[in-house]
Amino acid sequence: MSPETHPNRRGTLRRTLLRGVGALAVALTLSSALPAPLSAQQAVPDTTLTVVPQADLAILDPVWTTAQITAEHAFLVYDTLFALDSEFVPQYQMLESHTVSDDGLTYTFVLRDGLAFSDGSPVEAADAVASIERWSVRSPEGKLMNARGAVYEVVDPKTFTLTLDEPFGMVEMAFGSNSRPVFVMREEEATTDAFEQVKTVIGSGPFVFDEEAWQPGSRIVYHASPTYVPRDEPADGFAGGKVAKVGTIEWTVIPDSGTAVNALVAGEVDMLEFPPHDLLPVLDANPTTESIIIDPVGYQGMLRPNSYAPPFDKPEARLAILHIVQARQEEYLAAMVGLPDYYEVCLTPFICGSPFATEAGTDQFKDADLQATVDELMDKAGYDGSPIVVLDPTDQGVMHNMVLVFAQHLRDLGINVDLQATDWGTLVTRRTNKNPPSEDPDGYHIFPTWWGGYSMQNPITNVPLDTTPGGSNWYGWAADEELEALRLSFANAATEAERKATMDAIQERFFQVVPYVFVGQFYRPVAFRSDRVDGVLAGGTPVFWNIEKTD
Numbered sequence: 001m002s003p004e005t006h007p008n009r010r011g012t013l014r015r016t017l018l019r020g021v022g023a024l025a026v027a028l029t030l031s032s033a034l035p036a037p038l039s040a041q042q043a044v045p046d047t048t049l050t051v052v053p054q055a056d057l058a059i060l061d062p063v064w065t066t067a068q069i070t071a072e073h074a075f076l077v078y079d080t081l082f083a084l085d086s087e088f089v090p091q092y093q094m095l096e097s098h099t100v101s102d103d104g105l106t107y108t109f110v111l112r113d114g115l116a117f118s119d120g121s122p123v124e125a126a127d128a129v130a131s132i133e134r135w136s137v138r139s140p141e142g143k144l145m146n147a148r149g150a151v152y153e154v155v156d157p158k159t160f161t162l163t164l165d166e167p168f169g170m171v172e173m174a175f176g177s178n179s180r181p182v183f184v185m186r187e188e189e190a191t192t193d194a195f196e197q198v199k200t201v202i203g204s205g206p207f208v209f210d211e212e213a214w215q216p217g218s219r220i221v222y223h224a225s226p227t228y229v230p231r232d233e234p235a236d237g238f239a240g241g242k243v244a245k246v247g248t249i250e251w252t253v254i255p256d257s258g259t260a261v262n263a264l265v266a267g268e269v270d271m272l273e274f275p276p277h278d279l280l281p282v283l284d285a286n287p288t289t290e291s292i293i294i295d296p297v298g299y300q301g302m303l304r305p306n307s308y309a310p311p312f313d314k315p316e317a318r319l320a321i322l323h324i325v326q327a328r329q330e331e332y333l334a335a336m337v338g339l340p341d342y343y344e345v346c347l348t349p350f351i352c353g354s355p356f357a358t359e360a361g362t363d364q365f366k367d368a369d370l371q372a373t374v375d376e377l378m379d380k381a382g383y384d385g386s387p388i389v390v391l392d393p394t395d396q397g398v399m400h401n402m403v404l405v406f407a408q409h410l411r412d413l414g415i416n417v418d419l420q421a422t423d424w425g426t427l428v429t430r431r432t433n434k435n436p437p438s439e440d441p442d443g444y445h446i447f448p449t450w451w452g453g454y455s456m457q458n459p460i461t462n463v464p465l466d467t468t469p470g471g472s473n474w475y476g477w478a479a480d481e482e483l484e485a486l487r488l489s490f491a492n493a494a495t496e497a498e499r500k501a502t503m504d505a506i507q508e509r510f511f512q513v514v515p516y517v518f519v520g521q522f523y524r525p526v527a528f529r530s531d532r533v534d535g536v537l538a539g540g541t542p543v544f545w546n547i548e549k550t551d
Contacts, residue, residue, distance in 0.1 A: 044224040047549040048248040049533070052260045054273040055396060056253045057220050058425030060209075061198040062183050063138050066463055066474065067428050068452075068541070071179070075543050076222050076249070077118070077203030078183035079242070081109065081128060082176025086237035086538060088454070090172040093231070093239060094123065094184060094204070096158075104167035111158045114229035117186055118208045125160040127204075128182075129153070130190035132175070135182045137194035140466050141174035144488060168491060170460065178238045178540045179455035180463070206230065206242040206545050207249060217425070220251040222544075235537055235546040245535065245548035255395040255423070264289055264527060270549070271528040273542055276397050277338045283527050290530040293523050294538045297453040300351065301336060301402055301519030304464060304476040309389075309436035309445050310382065317381035318478070318514035320374045321446070324409050325517050326365040331409075333520045335401040343522040349465075349510060350503065351457035352521055360504040361511040374413050387418035389437040391430065391447040395423045399448040402519060406448075420444070431475045447475075452540055453521065459487045459506055464516045478515035 055069040062074035083093040092098075096112035115123035129152045136142025136150065149165030162171065175182045184204045192198050201209040206228045213221035224244035233240040252269060254260040257276040264272045265286050275283060275291060283289045303321065305312035312318055325332060326347060333343040346352040347362040388410060392403045407417045418437075422430065430442055437443040455461045465487055469479040486506045493499040526542055532551035537543055 044244050044247045045549070047246045048250055049246045049271065049544065049547060049549060050250050050252055050269045051271040051544070052254050052263065052269050052273060053220070053251045055424045056217050056255075057214075057251065058216065058428055059197065060201055062180070063134055063194055064197045065428060066180065067424075069424075072541060072543075073209070073220070074183045075205070075238070075541065076207040076545075077201055077205045077209050078185065079115075079204045079206075079228075080176055080181045080183060080238075081132075082172050083181070083239040084173070084176055084178050084237055085239040088178075088237070090176045091233075091236075091239040093176065094128070098172075104169070105164045107162040107171060108155075109160055109162070112229075115204065116227040116229070118203050118225050118227055119186075120227055121186065122157070123184060123204050124157040124187075125154045126157075127187045127190065128184055129160050130187040131184045132182050134185075134190050134192065134194050135180075139174070139180055140463055141170060141177070141460055143466070143468070144168065144460060144491060145171070145174070147488070170491070174461075176238070177455070177461060179452055179461065204228075206244045218253055220253075222249040222251075223247065230545075235535075237537070238540070238543065242543075242545040244545055249544050257397050261527075264529065267529065270533050271526065271536075271547075273526055274398075274524045275527045277342055277524075280339065280525065280527075288529055288531040289527055291525040291527040292536065292538075293525050294536065294542065295452060295454070295523070295540045296538075297351070297354075297457075297540070298521050298523045299450050300346075300349075300453055300456050300521055301332065301398070301448070301450045302464070303402070303406060303446050303448055303517040303519060304431075305446050305478075305514075305517070306434070306436070306444055306476055307478045307515075308434040308471075309443060310438075311378065311384075312381075312445055314381035315513050316377040317383060318517070319511070320377035320381070322511070322514050322517045323365065323368065323370060323373050323377070324413065325406070325519055327368065327370045328405075328409060329520050332402055332405050333522060335405045336398045336519070337522045342524075343520060346518075346521040348507065349456070349516075349518045350459070350462075350507065351453045354453070354457035356457050356459070356499070356503050358500070358503050358507050360507045364511065371413060374415075378415070383415075385416055386438070387416045389418045389420060389443065389445045391427050391444050392419050392421050393424040393427045393448065394421050398450060398522075398524075399424075403448050406446075434471065434477065454540060456518075459490045459503070462487075465510075467513065467515050476516065478513065480509070480513040480515070483509045483513050483515070 057069050059065045059070050062070050080093050081095050082090040085091050096110045098109045151163045153161050186202050189198045207222040208225045210221040224247050230241040230243045261279045263269045283291050305318050329345045337343040348357045350356045393399050407419045410417045431447045433442050435443040464474050466473040467478050467480040467484045471477045490502050493502050534550050535546040535548050
């Protein structure tokens with residue numbers, strides 16, 4: 001394990017974090033236009049990479065859901081216009097070039113040669129425009145561009161434009177985000193309403209989804225795309241050449257983490273996403289397995305209340321939950337992760353160590369009388385003692401342990417709890433239900449999840465920070481016009497001092513509204529068979545191009 005990836009190297013992790021997220025704030029200039037390759041992928045070895053994914057794939061549409069497993073699926077089957085390299089700097093991916101007018105209001109984009117969908121049809125500007133427009137309905141960055149009058153127009157089959165009424169300096173980074181980028185679909189699928197699921201997968205990326213082989217809850221299969229044209233540059237983060245070096249990728253769903261680790265040690269699978277922390281010593285002791293951290297920025301645990309379900313329609317109830325978690329955050333992290341080298345207590349929602357972290361408003365969580373505070377807040381919210389329905393994804397170890405601790409803390413403080421066991425695939429669907437449990441047996445009060453720290457540290461890319469009223473924002477649907485106005489104003493901050501002042505104001509208002517409850521900061525490795533797997537890339541979300549089987 002190199003110093004760049006070793007979890008004990010806290011200084012290295014922090015330096016990498018600062019370098020990476022700092023680029024998000026200031027690196028708005030691309031490298032010069034890069035040459036586009038002119039031929040499709042070379043012959044791919046007839047090999048199969050077997051992977052245990054971090055969850056079952058239940059939803060195929062990366063616009064309709066923010067589920068991490070769906071994003072990983074999308075990175076396999078779709079390509080993006082821009083992509084962030086390992087330093088979080090945007091690079092051309094499907095584009096050959098682009099220009100920006102002097103006033104920052106007009107962008108002209110040119111697609112590179114040789115782009116094709118997996119059905120053999122060419123990728124054209126109309127596909128890109130339709131994909132961007134659909135993405136912009138659900139993406140925080142896209143919404144912000146739309147609020148600035150974004151209009152997209154096709155010029156010719158390779159060229160399209162974006163015009164704005166006001167400048168927006170994060171266009172390239174928004175299109176190429178490594179958490180929720182513009183995945184380019186055919187115009188036929190991309191014209192689907194953004195609040196309806198796309199279920200036909202005709203991709204633009206390096207692999208093809210094998211729908212016939214798909215067995216939900218068991219097996220997901222991808223094959224190298226014969227029509228995909230990778231870039232010539234070496235793979236770097238999410239950028240560069242996305243070269244398929246295995247003929248088939250097979251995701252084998254194994255809900256029990258111990259069974260999954262044993263399968264890796266026994267050589268029955270090649271790679272394991274997010275092995276449980278308590279079993280890392282088993283993998284480290286095995287000479288044929290290796291675990292590395294591919295995302296030094298880390299992850300943030302989260303409890304998201306349903307703001308349509310009393311008492312969490314009142315901010316006082318949400319603040320009570322935040323107090324409960326912040327007062328005993330170490331207990332959550334210890335249960336979720338176990339190994340202290342892989343987590344840290346963090347009282348800011350905007351990721352400790354990032355350029356946007358602030359201490360504003362955090363004093364209220366230090367040395368407070370927790371019982372008295374919670375009682376007062378829940379009383380103000382009108383809590384009547386009814387059971388609080390908390391969804392418990394038992395197939396997701398980190399989240400399962402998080403909610404077990406949470407449920408016990410609620411009970412300790414005299415709050416009635418209904419902990420409902422489910423699997424992650426069912427939770428992802430159920431969390432879309434706005435109905436309170438008192439009216440609907442599928443309703444809920446709180447669900448758990450986690451996010452990549454890269455997206456959470458910036459108020460523009462932070463999806464659950466969107467508090468647009470009306471229920472069109474992310475599941476949980478917290479609404480507050482003042483917080484939303486502050487969030488959007490961050491994009492106008494021109495100096496470091498202005499950004500700092502805006503972040504202080506955002507965090508102060510966050511603690512009044514509490515759109516979500518953040519649960520510390522932690523790091524998760526991936527594990528693989530070092531005797532037969534090579535080319536695992538760092539940069540955030542696991543990606544599977546560039547990986548080859550060496551036996």
